[in-house]
Amino acid sequence: MLIENMKMAFSAIRINKMRSFLTMLGIIIGIGSVISIVSIGDTMRTMFADLYKEVGLTQAYISIGYWLDDVRQSDYFTLDDLERVKEVFGDEIAYIDSQSYVSADALYGRAKVKFDFQGIDYNYQDVQPVNIIYGRYLNEGDVKGRRKNVVMDVKSALQLFGVENAVGRTFRTTIYGSTDEYTVVGVYKKDLSPFQAMMMGQSDGGSAFIPYTLLTWPNDYFYAMRVYAKDDVNLDDFFGRLKVFIGRLKMRDAEDYYMATAVEEMGMMDSMMGGLSAAVGGIAAISLLVGGIGIMNIMLVSVTERTREIGIRKSLGARTKDIMIQFLTESALLSACGGMIGILLGSGLVSAVGAVLGVTAVVRPSVVLLAVGFSALVGIFFGMYPASKAAKKDPIEALRYE
């Protein structure tokens, strides 16, 4: 019976191909946009999650509140503060530094490349591992001894020296007004997706790690501490205590310090994406509603056109339920077909966007199933009224209909 109904519904849809297609359009657009928005949102979310994993999910920055008017020099940090924090929270901290960067031109022969030097401690490799392909990473001696050694990105090495293995080579650069000779002790490689590169603001210039003790001097004040907690630490609790400790250390209200954690930022990103999805989802829902009304309209037309057929069927013994199911099957099928076309359209759009962003965007099977199911439901819901109108027809009047 069900198969019979499906066959009948298919042939009814086929007979009016153009009309059926136009009717489906609302559903096609609705489902198509739902699919693409959900899938693009999904993809973006995983991309951001990857990005934050790259940055390190246990990471936090602490600095004096940017909203304060009465910031004194003593509110900034010194290396002593850093040492105190290390002493007190040594068991919970995986890594800590003064978050120092400097941009300067590196000179080698006639080559001149603008470099971003990131000041790091020797154990930065533990929290942000890179793949050392030549030489070695910075070691404790480099940092403590404030040696002018650097670990360079392989692409930058190629740019500056024309070779990948630049270990042992030296270049000149000017940091804080003093021009010195620096030695490459290692070369690393780090693969980033185009999206990650874009989001992490990688410049066209070179990048290299340099002992942070070269950028932050013993009596310097610096703006922010960068902390990575150990993996097994309860982040909320630890960062809370850290903030309180810093407040006391700097003789400030703990709340005057600003703390940005990667987890929070990611959560914000997530909820922003969620909000975006919800907004576009709302538009899609409206389009589904309009699509559903379109289906209802065409089904009403179809019921009127086929009044005589309904009369014949009833005269042969069709019950209210039989007629009802026949028309519901038709509207559900009409809508589900629209849904399937919408899925194809949406998936196409998603892979196009994925190609642009340089990531493989996937449409989850569960989303596809949900979309087809939902569009069929839309068809059933909006087919209800026309179908019951058909089913309630009086057989004699229906048979007399011209």
Next chain:
Amino acid sequence: MKEEQLAEELICLEDMAKIYDTGALKVLGLKRVNLTIRRGEFVAIMGQSGSGKSTLMNILGCLDRPSLGHYYLDGVDVAGMSSDELSLIRNKKIGFVFQSFNLISRMSALKNVELPMTYARISRKAREERAEELLKRVGLGKRIHHQPNELSGGQRQRVAIARALANNPPLLLADEPTGNLDTAASLEIMELFTKLHAEGTTVVLVTHEEEIAAYTRRIIRFRDGEIISDQPNEPHRPGIAAQVEKNTDFMEGEG
């Protein structure tokens, strides 16, 4: 004695009336009809246009309900039944043949014949077999996959008759079954009814033509919603029909 009589009576109308309520004015379609038709009868209903023949057929066919009185079909009063109960009765007990054939277009002859069986929830295979057999019986064994618009009027009506017989109903009703057919096709259809009657089916048909009514064994005449005469008839088939039967043998010929 009483029970036997009941079993014999397929149709029993008691003071049955049908009033059409068209808002301002009430039209009396049928007034106080009392009528009994026994199993195996072959009845013609005649009368001028507007005399209530179709009204009666619709009630006999359970497409409509009497306004007053009772209608016992097979001993069961159908007057108070719900529309779904009536559907069931139409499906199982009644085969209806219409003047305008009423086949569903875009469905093959076979599918049309299958329909009543579909609503009786008979399996697809059994349905197809029986539909094919029925189409053979009405002489359309070679036309089972044709669409209605690929068939002649007479062939369409034969499909309709095959469909009416699908669930093997005890009662076959036909409202002017030959009204849209030429003489030759009309006589073929009447031959078919005669054969079905001979096989035991109760046949009630409406006609305007004496020639058609002549095939039956009882003729009931209506005027203004009332029975004015009800007489037995000695069936006689016109010469052409005898000829049709003699030289073509169409019913077995094709199947």
